[in-house]
Amino acid sequence: MTDTRLRSPLGRALGLGSAKEGADHWWTQRLTSLALIPLSLWFVAAVIGHLGADHAAFRAWLGNPITAVLMILTVGVTFHHTASGLQVVIEDYVHTEWAKLALLIVVRFGCFLLAAAGIFAVLKIAFTGG
Amino acid sequence: MTPAKRPLSPHLQVYQPQLTAVLSITHRATGVALAVGAVLLVWWLVAAATGRDAYDEAQAFLGSWLGIFLLFGWTIAFFYHLANGIRHLVWDTGYGLDLPSAYRSGYAVIAATVVLTLVAWIGALVAGGNG
Numbered sequence: 001m002t003d004t005r006l007r008s009p010l011g012r013a014l015g016l017g018s019a020k021e022g023a024d025h026w027w028t029q030r031l032t033s034l035a036l037i038p039l040s041l042w043f044v045a046a047v048i049g050h051l052g053a054d055h056a057a058f059r060a061w062l063g064n065p066i067t068a069v070l071m072i073l074t075v076g077v078t079f080h081h082t083a084s085g086l087q088v089v090i091e092d093y094v095h096t097e098w099a100k101l102a103l104l105i106v107v108r109f110g111c112f113l114l115a116a117a118g119i120f121a122v123l124k125i126a127f128t129g130g
Numbered sequence: 131m132t133p134a135k136r137p138l139s140p141h142l143q144v145y146q147p148q149l150t151a152v153l154s155i156t157h158r159a160t161g162v163a164l165a166v167g168a169v170l171l172v173w174w175l176v177a178a179a180t181g182r183d184a185y186d187e188a189q190a191f192l193g194s195w196l197g198i199f200l201l202f203g204w205t206i207a208f209f210y211h212l213a214n215g216i217r218h219l220v221w222d223t224g225y226g227l228d229l230p231s232a233y234r235s236g237y238a239v240i241a242a243t244v245v246l247t248l249v250a251w252i253g254a255l256v257a258g259g260n261g
Contacts, residue, residue, distance in 0.1 A: 030222060033215050040212065044205070048254045055182040062178065075172070082165045089158060118172040121179035 025084060032081035039074045046070075059125050068126040072119050079115035083108050149236045150229075157214045160207040167204040202251070209246040213239040 016022045086107045094100040177188035191197045217235050
């Protein structure tokens with residue numbers, strides 16, 4: 001049986017399709033979703049457990065290396081997932097090309113900014129005690 | 131290029147709502163709501179890193195009626211998005227895509243959302259009493 005596909009070997013190797021990015025977006029979204037199952041559950045449980053904590057207690061908890069790493073991961077993965085999710089929502093509902101592009105860029109940059117701020121906040125508490 | 135304005139056949143006005151479609155758009159809506167809530171999360175972390183006054187201010191807001199209302203909405207959105215997200219991941223393996231299974235898992239998602247939200251808030255009331 002001969003190979004009847006119409007792709008060149010290079011095309012097959014690159015793995016891109018007509019959307020020009022292949023299945024990257026789809027797969028990354030699945031990976032971040034998977035990672036967020038334990039991370040976000042930990043986050044919710046941790047926040048509930050520290051509701052009454054005053055500033056000193058909260059800083060001590062967040063400064064713990066394990067807590068800090070998990071919080072950094074939660075923030076980073078959440079904003080990656082959020083950026084990708086909001087991207088498809090914008091692509092679905094905004095059809096004016098310039099508005100869509102502007103919104104996509106603003107949202108993605110905003111997610112980067114928020115992730116950087118959140119991660120910095122955790123590191124600051126972890127390294128300087130708050 | 132803005133698409134030309136042409137008449138469209140009715141869709142949302144005439145199509146009967148079904149569990150599958152309603153859960154699907156709710157998944158999108160909760161996702162957007164959670165994205166807004168993520169901003170609040172960063173604000174909270176930055177407040178904690180800024181100092182005691184900023185932190186106390188953030189805690190006061192979160193403990194206010196508006197704050198509790200927002201947190202309650204956020205937890206419902208969170209548990210729904212989590213449960214339905216897992217439903218999506220299972221579908222991605224190819225399992226459960228037939229209509230009866232989709233309905234069953236859909237009802238399970240609604241039940242899980244209610245149960246998890248209740249557990250979280252009862253846990254919060256208990257923990258808040260001890261904290």
